[in-house]
Ligand SMILES: NC(=O)C1=CN([C@@H]2O[C@H](COP(=O)(O)OP(=O)(O)OC[C@H]3O[C@@H](n4cnc5c(N)ncnc54)[C@H](O)[C@@H]3O)[C@@H](O)[C@H]2O)C=CC1
């Protein structure tokens with residue numbers, strides 16, 4: 221047990237945090253050595269197993285990330301952009317692999333990770349599932365094969381507590397489609413239609429965000445032309461797919477050189 225890579229979960233009380241705690245606890249390839257929550261959170265000071273409604277597991281939730289990171293080989297972080305930027309500095313200081321699932325980061329936020337990636341391995345992806353990462357490759361291929369008679373729309377659906385739009389996954393799929401077409405997504409993205417928008421601009425990649433109920437995460441990439449449509453679809457019905465991907469990334473990163481990686485690197489796609 222002692223030789224297994226030690227993992228810290230940030231945002232341990234969150235939807236993904238709890239799923240990650242369960243996934244790491246159930247793994248025979250890693251051990252849970254820390255659980256982080258924000259200062260003032262009611263779980264701070266409690267055993268994470270008990271806080272989640274089960275047996276004590278000997279890991280107390282803390283709001284002191286550096287102390288926890290220093291004892292770990294990897295940090296798995298599905299929180300919020302500002303928290304992730306803080307954690308990136310601390311993980312770099314501790315030389316721990318930092319797996320980032322947090323979405324909603326701006327280009328400026330992402331640029332701030334660069335100095336951290338000089339000291340530690342960072343694996344970041346808007347979606348850690350095998351299915352979505354494979355779908356990005358299919359999207360790129362289909363976009364490359366079709367001309368701009370095919371309008372590309374990315375449609376995503378999520379639960380009613382999600383705070384960012386378009387989803388990180390939708391942006392990954394949009395990037396893949398743009399890459400396949402040989403264009404820059406920033407030049408063609410159409411992210412918010414409302415009112416008299418005018419006709420659709422040829423070559424644009426549109427984004428549509430649906431929010432409701434407890435939808436885990438659903439993504440369609442639609443290629444629509446006169447007389448026919450192709451729809452590539454991924455449906456996630458269990459957050460375990462993201463947690464398994466994140467743990468895989470944490471283990472994969474153990475023998476890698478410092479730098480910024482994504483799930484395509486981890487999965488070899
Ligand atoms: N890349 C992927 O595969 C996936 C990414 N996500 C992303 O993960 C993030 C979290 O999603 P959920 O778990 O649904 O959200 P959530 O709101 O349920 O959990 C976020 C947790 O982070 C904690 N947190 C916020 N600031 C903190 C700080 N400074 N220190 C410590 N803890 C802090 C909150 O207290 C909360 O417990 C979102 O950005 C979401 O889009 C979600 C699922 C899959």
Ligand SMILES: O=C(O)C1=N[C@H](C(=O)O)C[C@H](O)C1
Nearest residue numbers: 323346347382387388389437
């Ligand atoms: O917030 C979520 O829940 C999810 N976020 C990720 C995203 O923004 O794409 C991944 C997944 O779809 C669930």
